[in-house]
Amino acid sequence: MDGHSSHLTAPVRSRSSQSPSPSHSASASATSSIHKRKLQPDDHALPFPPSFSDTRDGALTSNDDLESISVRGADSDSDDESEEVVDDEEEEYDNSMRNFTSSRLENTNAGGPPTARNTKIKAENSVKVEPADVSKDGNTNTNNSGAPVATGGNGSIPGIVVKEDTVKSIFTDNIQTSGAYSAREESLKREEEAGRLRFVCASNDGIDEHMVWLIGLKNIFARQLPNMPREYIVRLVMDRNHKSVMVVRRNLVVGGITYRPYLSQKFGEIAFCAITADEQVKGYGTRLMNHLKQHARDVDGLTHFLTYADNNAVGYFVKQGFTKEIYLERDRWHGYIKDYDGGILMECRIDPKLPFTDISTMIRRQRQAIDEKIRELSNCHIVYPGIDFQKKEAGIPKKTIKVEDIPGLREAGWTTEQYGHSRFKTVTLSTDATSHQKSLTAFMRSLIKAMHDHPDAWPFKEPVDARDVPDYYEIIKDPMDLKTMSKRVESEQYYVTFEMFVADVRRMFSNARTYNSPDTIYYKCSTRLEGHFSNKVQAGLQSGIKIQP
Ligand SMILES: CC(=O)SCCNC(=O)CCNC(=O)[C@H](O)C(C)(C)COP(=O)(O)OP(=O)(O)OC[C@H]1O[C@@H](n2cnc3c(N)ncnc32)[C@H](O)[C@@H]1OP(=O)(O)O
Incomplete structure (x- = not known):
């Protein structure tokens, strides 16, 4: 199937019910009832050879085969809504199939090295996590040793000693090393480094493990995008022209993005994107998109992504750098991507240099550089010890403190000439x-x-x-x-x-x-x-x- 022949009007993706579009009656009927999924004639075309006997490398190669696995396996989405969108028969989890699936997986991994084909595909498709070359400790600060310390040198107050330790700890304690975005990214990156979390890219390549993950992903899409006909989801997820970057935690898929790379046009179309219900808004969606961008740029050579975003997901895509303005030349994409009812076409340019999977390190370094520059230009990072008021009875101070003796005041540029601005004039009275x-x-x-x-x-x-x-x-x-x-x-x-x-x-x-x-x-x-x-x-x-x- 070439790029142009794939052009079709795809069903609406939105979770919310939408009125049928008169111009797309087939997709409208597909969305009118989630149990009455009707696809356009083209949608019945199978993305894989129909012959069950064609079992190259163990690939699942028939619709029945796919459906049977989808019914029985990889049920990783524990969404409460599942009852609404999953057929009754799907809920009857078949233990024998579960055993079969897991034993197939065990067989794949056990006993000797993987096949050459497996090794090659895995090496190609695994999304790499680049090791950070900075300390994990976000507080590392090369400038600390050279930090200005008010210990009686220029500008310091005689008799007031600010301990170097105090200043150092103030430096490190007060620096906010990361915002919420970086904190989430760093925490997920640590999970990856510990091996508890993986971001993998797979397509319908016949590798058992990939197939199970893809079925798990298909189930998540089916639940999170209930207005999308399940057959259509299966078709695209299993289409060998499509790839899926998936979040895999403890060997279970918790979300993913299925996209079609148009290599000649250097852009990719995101078909589906979802995170399982109980793992949303924890940063997986962002990290997933970062892995996708890195993979699409470094492996597929893409420069842009286009997607029809659901109205209720536009905010998420905006936060991932997508815009509603399409800057990509129309010739490069028009006629290639599918039109969706009820979606907004959005674009994201993939930066050619950004370390997408290690953005948090980059941000931390930038923060440190800015912080060091601020320290060069000002002393506002130095916190001086407070005044010891030691009040006696009735709250009256034991001794009078001269304004100019308040630690840090003169270092901050205060002069006796400014004294006239003060309301509190009892210290040295004219x-x-x-x-x-x-x-x-x-x-x-x-x-x-x-x-x-x-x-x-x-x-x-x-x-x-x-x-x-x-x-x-x-x-x-x-x-x-x-x-x-x-x-x-x-x-x-x-x-x-x-x-x-x-x-x-x-x-x-x-x-x-x-x-x-x-x-x-x-x-x-x-x-x-x-x-x-x-x-x-x-x-x-x-x-x-x-x-x-
Ligand atoms: C092309 C398509 O497939 S469109 C359909 C998109 N998919 C769906 O709508 C299915 C249901 N939703 C989901 O599966 C998930 O919520 C996703 C994929 C949209 C986002 O994944 P999450 O793991 O929840 O995203 P993550 O935790 O990284 O959040 C990133 C930011 O986007 C925001 N965000 C997440 N979802 C949405 C949303 N639907 N609308 C607006 N903002 C959102 C988060 O609040 C967060 O903001 P912050 O960085 O300011 O704190």
Whole structure:
């Protein structure tokens, strides 16, 4: 069959039910009922010689033979939907056939070297996994030894030592070595290296193992693409012009792609693509496509793939680099590929150089290169030790920390000239600032006194005693009282802005209203005292007290 003679209107592939297309009545009838699969006359043509007696190399060579195996063997798809799409007779798994199939496989592999033909085909068709030549450890970083370390050299702060170890561990710990795509690819690659997972390319070549896998793949397609007539799936999967790249895990097929390489045109047509239901969205589909691209480019010499993607699979194909725009010259593909109802023609150019089966290593190297470049240009990767606040009672720091002593601040380019932008000016105060702080402290002190002297202040004068109210600190996580605030005011360090003071006052009242119900004296006291506080603040502001610098 030449490329042009294969041109036909193929059945719709979609899982969703679709209305029959008037222009394709044969395919429409094929999709109208999954149990009433009708193919166009051409679809009855067998992709293999009809004679059962032709058993070259053990190849399955009749439709009956195929169907019998498909009924009985390689049931690797554990989809719940299987009952809907698989005939009852197929569900009656024939143990004797299973034994027969496995014994055939054992015979193939046991006792002596494989036949020359087997060896040759396997060598040709196996999709190779190229060993990565970088360490498996994604954290390997040649730049670490040369990393800048703030240990008292240029730009470092005297007295603050950033340990080299700390910086190194920060380097390696903080680098995100891979995104989700690479992580999935790397994990599957490791499975391959451990021999638990294989990506194999096979066609109807008569090798028993290949035939069993192809039947398994055919079953997956039948379940995952239920609107596609089963005979049509069998026909293409078993067509010797088609090849299938399959995901094989523990000798069971869990998915695959069947495609037809048009070698003279240097493009391939993806006919079917599916992963068994319970293994979807685990990265198999992506890795499968990567293996397919590598194989199609390196073995078949293809430059492009075309496919009619189901509407609900367009997203997947887009993520694999397919576009709805067809850039391939029309002459190269028109008339070769089959038209499908309900599908969107998509194209993917196969990059001539990309290491498709080892893209994760490439991405990791790129990330490392970018990361190293960033480190050359900036110090943002260095994380300095934090400030030891060591607060004493009432949250007041034991010692004043100068802004310029904050580790890393000067290395980040901070200068004392920028100090003017800071709201927190109490560290080194100018004359103006000193007098402002004094007037602020005096105002806060007067407000504390005004509250303290009020008849409703008694519940707020001291911290709540947990012995009196055992569950208080379970409910109130951020307590406040007038005594604590007074200490903070008198320290002249804590309330560097008036807003900080007001925040403490508000918290004291809101705590009271959180813990106590509205009918309690405490609740009422808090409301009245808060009103008194607000009046005092208003009066102070009206009398000209400056609380903002
Ligand atoms: C030509 C044709 O055969 S068209 C018909 C395609 N086949 C089907 O629709 C059958 C049912 N579906 C399947 O068998 C599978 O879901 C496949 C083959 C479509 C995808 O295989 P999966 O192993 O699930 O893909 P994988 O896990 O690698 O996912 C790759 C990305 O595609 C996304 N994706 C997977 N399936 C779909 C979808 N149907 N629509 C949109 N996005 C999808 C995944 O979320 C993931 O995205 P992320 O990288 O941002 O996380």
